[in-house]
Amino acid sequence: MRNLRHLVGALLLALAACAGPSGPLFPEVAGTVPPAPADRSRIYFYRDYEPYESLALTDVFLNGATAGVSMPGAVFYRDVAPGTYEVSVYSVGSFPNAAKSVSLKAGDTVYAKVESLHAWFGGGGGGEGGG
Numbered sequence: 001m002r003n004l005r006h007l008v009g010a011l012l013l014a015l016a017a018c019a020g021p022s023g024p025l026f027p028e029v030a031g032t033v034p035p036a037p038a039d040r041s042r043i044y045f046y047r048d049y050e051p052y053e054s055l056a057l058t059d060v061f062l063n064g065a066t067a068g069v070s071m072p073g074a075v076f077y078r079d080v081a082p083g084t085y086e087v088s089v090y091s092v093g094s095f096p097n098a099a100k101s102v103s104l105k106a107g108d109t110v111y112a113k114v115e116s117l118h119a120w121f122g123g124g125g126g127g128e129g130g131g
Contacts, residue, residue, distance in 0.1 A: 033077070039082075042109045045067070045068060046111065047115075056116075058090045060087070060089050062078065063085055083104060085103075085104065086099050
């Protein structure tokens with residue numbers, strides 16, 4: 001009976017994971033997002049919902065300061081002053097091209113996609129010597 005409870009619990013967790021992200025999809029709310037102020041730049045951060053990759057939340061950084069938290073299937077934005085920004089995310093391991101630099105002028109809009117790999121959680125990059 002105890003094993004049956006564990007099996008049912010595992011099945012419920014698996015079904016919950018298949019449900020996908022909660023909340024509205026970006027196309028459904030895109031029209032309600034106010035335009036960026038004329039003297040600012042906008043950076044959208046987004047992450048595809050990939051249930052077979054890592055579903056872990058991760059911090060997103062602009063020039064080393066936390067800009068928000070990336071969640072599978074979610075999108076958020078930040079309005080920033082024009083300038084040069086390094087966009088990065090928290091990761092257990094070191095990965096090539098993990099940070100990107102972008103130079104923005106007033107009125108610019110850029111999109112930063114957060115990639116997710118299950119190997120990131122364990123620190124393996126999948127390359128030489130990676131897992």
